[in-house]
Amino acid sequence: MTALSLFSTIFFFLNTIFTLQSIHPIGSSTAGDGFSVRLIHHDSPLSPSYNHSMTAYDRIQAAAYRSVLRLNHIHSLTTTFSSSEQDISSRIVPENGEYTVTFSVGTPPTQVHAFMDTGSEVIWVKCSQSSPVFNPAKSSSYGHHPCDSLACEVLGVGRRTCAEFLDPCYYRVRYGDGSTTEGTLSHDKFAFEDPERNLVDVGHLDFGCSDYSSWHFVGNESGALGLSRQPLSLISQLDIKKFSYCMVLPNNEGVGSRMYFGSEAVISGGRTPFLEGEDRYYYVTLIGIRIGDQNVPLPVGIFNRTIDGEGGFMIDSGTTYTFLRSEAYDALIKALNEAIDLPQRRGPSEWFELCFEGSFEDLESAVPDVTFIFDGAEVILMKQTTYIEAKKGLWCLAMVRSNEKLSIFGNVQQQNYFVGFDLEEQVVSFAPVDDCATFQ
Structure with a gap:
């Protein structure tokens, strides 16, 4: 055996050992069995992307727009398009997410603000483009994965993009809507900022060191934290079997929500199973919707997932307002029209189709509760999570029409619930709380 071939064999052996450690769970004396992090809403004054010049009504309109982009984005990821259907002119580049998580990367640590996304796999951080956040050359613990590594193979x-055995693995994630993130598949030390601003060490993680992304970032946001069930997501790399979050109401803008991992996750209340056969997104079975004690007359199977991958009902933290496919949305609006005795008129934008004039006290006294009935769980919405004040004295239904077959349970309707994801039991749980802000 020549010296060169011996070197290659030893390198491959050591690299394989490190790679297996990198994409499989890594113990951490600091993180222990569980940890928690702060979630900062896009429109909170605590957010790195907070725009002080926007009014409350501007924020509502912007959130609706982000929701529409999000729906289009997810639909593109969950649908198989033929090449003839991929019209570049119709693609929409998604905006940054709704909730931001703070963590550090490297040695010495560099602080990163990234959006939390239960519908995404890869963890990635801006390493170049304008205003790079993380400079790998300045981290003594940084490394990249070569093309012949297991982590690179997991990408698919x-x-x-690979050429030679020892070349860096260059990833390129291109979504169906035309958005992309690309760069070097890397590994480095990660630590998350907990609610007390302490850093919780979780060891090395695989991530994309992005030198290009078409995602639109505002302020200091600079990456994404994928929480799907695929191999390169945070929960898969750390072998986290449970996680949960408790999102505060909009009137608590100066208070951060929380997310809990591992032993600190709260799995309680009603539980609904994941849809079988789906290993990426969190699809569940929505049986129906109730207004007061009356069921909304919905078409049978309206929220079912079709055999060709269309439709279904998804729990998603990155979508602001709940989306209901048109047939269900029309039935809900008709039922609410009949149940609510308040002056009605259309909202200030195309997204808000049902609005009522009056005060919040009028809503409290005159409007029945809306309940989402899942297989095994019921979620009774608060008035604050059912309606938004789109203009002074004008309260609009905080749900939007989906022009696709896909329907999504948005984060507004999840507020003031402990929403838990148990990957062993394959369920999503919902436990109502008086105020998520009390858990700060």
Whole structure:
């Protein structure tokens, strides 16, 4: 055996050991069995992307727009398009997410603000472009994965660019809506900022060191934290079997929500199973919707997932307002029209189709509760999570029409609930609380 071949064999052996450690769970004396982090809403004054010049009504309109972009984005990821259907002119580049998580990367640590996304796999951070956040050359613990590593193989043929054995693995994640993130598949030390601003060490993680992204970031946000069930997500790399979050109401803008991992996750209340056969997104079965004690007359199977991958009902933290496919949305609006005795008129934008004139006290006294009935769980919405004040004295239904077959349970309707994801039991749980802000 030549010296060169011996070197290659030893390098491959050591690299394989490190790679297996990197994409499988890594113990941490600091993180222990569980940890929690702060979630900062896009429109909170605590957010790095907070725009002080926007009014409350501007924020509502912007959130609706982000929701529409999010729906289009997720639909593109969950639908198989033929090449003839991928019209570049119709693609919409999604905006940054709704909730921001703070963590550090590297040695010495560099602080990163990234959006939390239960519908995404890869963790990635801006390493170049304008205003790079993380400079790998300045981290003594940084490393990249070569093309012949297990981590690179996990990406799949269509998402990596490789030439030679020892070349860096260059990832390129291109979504169906045309948005992309690309760069070097890397690994480095990660630590998350907990609610007390302490850093919780979780060891090395695989991530994308992005030198290009078409995602639109505002302020200091600079990456994404994928929480799907695929191999390169945070929960898969740390072998986290449970996580949960408790999102505060909009009137608590100066208070951060919380997210809990591992032993600190709260799995309680009603539980609904994940839809079988789906290993990426969190699809569940929505049986119906109730207004007061009356069921909304919905078409049978309206929220079912079709055999060709269309439709279904998804729990998503990155979508602001709940989306209901048109047939269900029309039935809900008709039922609310009949149940609510307040002056009605259309909202200030195309997204808000049902609005009522009056005070919040009028809503409290005259409007029955809306309940989402899942398989095994019921979620009774508060008035604050059912309606938004789109203009002074004008309260609009905080749900939007989906022009796709896909329906999504948005984060506004999840507020003031402990929403838990148990990956062992394959369920999503919902436990109502008086105020998520009390858990600060």
